[in-house]
Amino acid sequence: NMGRKFFVGGNWKCNGTTEEVKKIVTTLNEANVPGEDVVEVVVSPPFPFLPFVKGLLRSDFHVAAQNCWVRKGGAYTGEVSAEMLVNLGIPWVILGHSERRQLLQETSEFVADKVAYALSQGLKVIACIGETLEQREAGTTAAVVAEQTKAIAAKVSNWDNVVLAYEPVWAIGTGKVATPAQAQEVHADLRKWLHANVSAEVAASVRIIYGGSVNGANSKELAAQVDVDGFLVGGASLKPEFVDIINAAT
Ligand code: PEP
Numbered sequence: 001n002m003g004r005k006f007f008v009g010g011n012w013k014c015n016g017t018t019e020e021v022k023k024i025v026t027t028l029n030e031a032n033v034p035g036e037d038v039v040e041v042v043v044s045p046p047f048p049f050l051p052f053v054k055g056l057l058r059s060d061f062h063v064a065a066q067n068c069w070v071r072k073g074g075a076y077t078g079e080v081s082a083e084m085l086v087n088l089g090i091p092w093v094i095l096g097h098s099e100r101r102q103l104l105q106e107t108s109e110f111v112a113d114k115v116a117y118a119l120s121q122g123l124k125v126i127a128c129i130g131e132t133l134e135q136r137e138a139g140t141t142a143a144v145v146a147e148q149t150k151a152i153a154a155k156v157s158n159w160d161n162v163v164l165a166y167e168p169v170w171a172i173g174t175g176k177v178a179t180p181a182q183a184q185e186v187h188a189d190l191r192k193w194l195h196a197n198v199s200a201e202v203a204a205s206v207r208i209i210y211g212g213s214v215n216g217a218n219s220k221e222l223a224a225q226v227d228v229d230g231f232l233v234g235g236a237s238l239k240p241e242f243v244d245i246i247n248a249a250t
Contacts (some may be wrong), residue, residue, distance in 0.1 A: 004207050006223070006249035007163055007230035009064065009126055010043040010237025011094060011211075021049050022056070024238060029058045031243040036060045039230075039249035042092050042126070043237065047080055050090055064092030064126060067100060070114045082121040093118050094232075096128045096148075098169045108151035115162070116155040124161040126232060127152055128211070133170035141168075142189045149193060159202045163209055165232040166190065171212025173234055180221050180228075183210045187227035216244030223248040 016024075024043075033039065044064040045053045054063045065085050073081030085093060095118060096111035115125050129148035131141045145166065156162065166186050171178050178186075187208045195203035210222055211232030222228055233245055 002204060002226075004205065004229045005037075006039045007207050007209050008039060008041050008242075008246050008249065009092075009094070009163075009165070009209065009211075009230070009232040010041075010242055011066065011097070011232055011234050012043065012045050012238060013066070013099070013234060014046055015238060016046060016049060018049070018052070020238075021045060021053060025053055025056045027240050027243070028061060029056075031246070033243065033246045034250050039246055041246055044092070044094055050085075051088055054089065062091050064094055065090055066094050066097065068093050068095070068114065068118055068123070070110060071117055082118045082123055085123060086121050090123075092124045092126060094126045094128065094165075098128060098130055098167055098172055101128075102169070108148050111148075112151040112155045115152050119156060119158070119161055124163070126163045126165050126209075128165045128167050128232070130165075130167040130169050130172075130212070136168065136170065141186060142193075145186060145190060146193045149190060150197065153194075153198050159198070159206050163207045163230075164190065165209050165211050167211035167232060173213070175213050177213040177215075177218050177222075178210065180225050183222055183228055184225035187225070191227055214245060216241035219245045219248035 041061045042064045044066050069076055069079040069081045073083055095114045100106045115127050118125050129145050131144040135144045168178055190208055191203045207229035209230040209232050210228050214231045214233050215236045
């Protein structure tokens with residue numbers, strides 16, 4: 001994949017108890033996987049478990065928050081600021097997940113502001129984009145993901161700390177995984193868009209990962225696509241098969 005390091009993120013969403021979290025982390029800590037030079041592994045527990053997971057997790061895996069506030073912290077009840085994540089040594093944050101775009105009405109503009117602010121504070125960002133089934137059936141997939149990426153590109157000048165997660169909404173939590181050809185097509189289109197609208201360098205270097213019903217069985221064929229640089233995994237990241245997905249890197 002053109003020297004882009006494979007990236008596997010595990011999005012635990014709003015799941016888990018202390019006991020369950022301990023069990024998942026133990027499984028990951030005992031897993032036989034390639035080194036950090038081959039695959040970058042990041043798991044994203046809910047906020048309350050972040051320090052606990054960070055403390056317990058093997059040192060070659062890292063943690064991500066699932067969201068953060070759009071600007072500097074202050075009088076924003078219920079929010080968690082980028083500065084707090086930095087203060088806790090949390091290196092990554094997932095932003096713009098489709099569940100937040102859909103259930104909490106986060107717009108592309110708002111997501112882009114969050115991405116820019118998180119980067120400005122030194123966080124690394126997994127920025128999520130993706131079309132709905134309706135948009136795909138209307139033939140607007142390329143336009144939708146370009147628009148979502150454009151909002152981010154308008155506010156971000158340095159893409160070194162950005163991973164772009166292409167997550168078709170119709171594939172998230174549905175068991176309907178995109179075919180390798182469908183994923184490859186959108187990833188290649190995104191790279192073309194970045195080439196034309198950002199730079200050749202960013203188009204070649206930014207990692208574009210796929211998310212949506214990835215599991216141990218389908219990950220290998222998806223990973224073989226030239227423009228698929230890894231995965232963002234929901235449901236399967238809570239199960240031992242997450243280890244198989246990490247091993248799809250090789
Ligand atoms: C996700 O939430 O980012 C996701 C891809 O979920 P799932 O793997 O469960 O479809």
